[in-house]
Amino acid sequence: MPQVGEKATDFILPSTEGSLQLSRVYKEKKVVLAFYTEDDTPSCAQELASFKEEYTTIQELGAEVVAVSVDSLGSHRSFRDKVGGYPFPLVSDEEREVAAAYHVLHDNGKRSHRAVFVIDREGVVIHAIPWYQPGNPSQLLEVFQTLGLEV
Numbered sequence: 001m002p003q004v005g006e007k008a009t010d011f012i013l014p015s016t017e018g019s020l021q022l023s024r025v026y027k028e029k030k031v032v033l034a035f036y037t038e039d040d041t042p043s044c045a046q047e048l049a050s051f052k053e054e055y056t057t058i059q060e061l062g063a064e065v066v067a068v069s070v071d072s073l074g075s076h077r078s079f080r081d082k083v084g085g086y087p088f089p090l091v092s093d094e095e096r097e098v099a100a101a102y103h104v105l106h107d108n109g110k111r112s113h114r115a116v117f118v119i120d121r122e123g124v125v126i127h128a129i130p131w132y133q134p135g136n137p138s139q140l141l142e143v144f145q146t147l148g149l150e151v
Helices: 022-028 042-053 055-060 073-082 097-101 137-147
Strands: 012-015 018-021 030-035 063-069 090-092 115-119 125-129
Touching: 012 073, 018 022, 022 030, 022 063, 030 042, 030 137, 042 055, 042 063, 055 063, 055 137, 073 090, 115 137, 125 137
Parallel strands: 030 063, 063 090
Antiparallel strands: 012 018, 012 090, 030 115, 115 125
């Protein structure tokens, strides 16, 4: 798992907004890289909903959200449409290569678990939450404080 201070693993994968290369995103803005387990499940929907609800604040802090799961692009589109859209891309890691590189694969190797990494504009991990719990507001607050929110 990338540790704070280490370079984030770059990738190019399909997303609901076209092909996405992580390094192109972090050259423009800091990145909240959010891994989630599965489309259309309660906890994962809650995780993505919290980033959707706070998206304006995330953007004001100079960041972009990139959400990744191993679901297909078709599954991502159906999930996105069902919830009325997301203002950030849902990335499809069907081959599980990115989840493996970030060490967030479940033991069974079929899904990733929920984890969040904050990456600066140099591509360095500046915060990592290896077991993100969407019902834990202190973890979301950690993300905002890492992005520069003063509380």
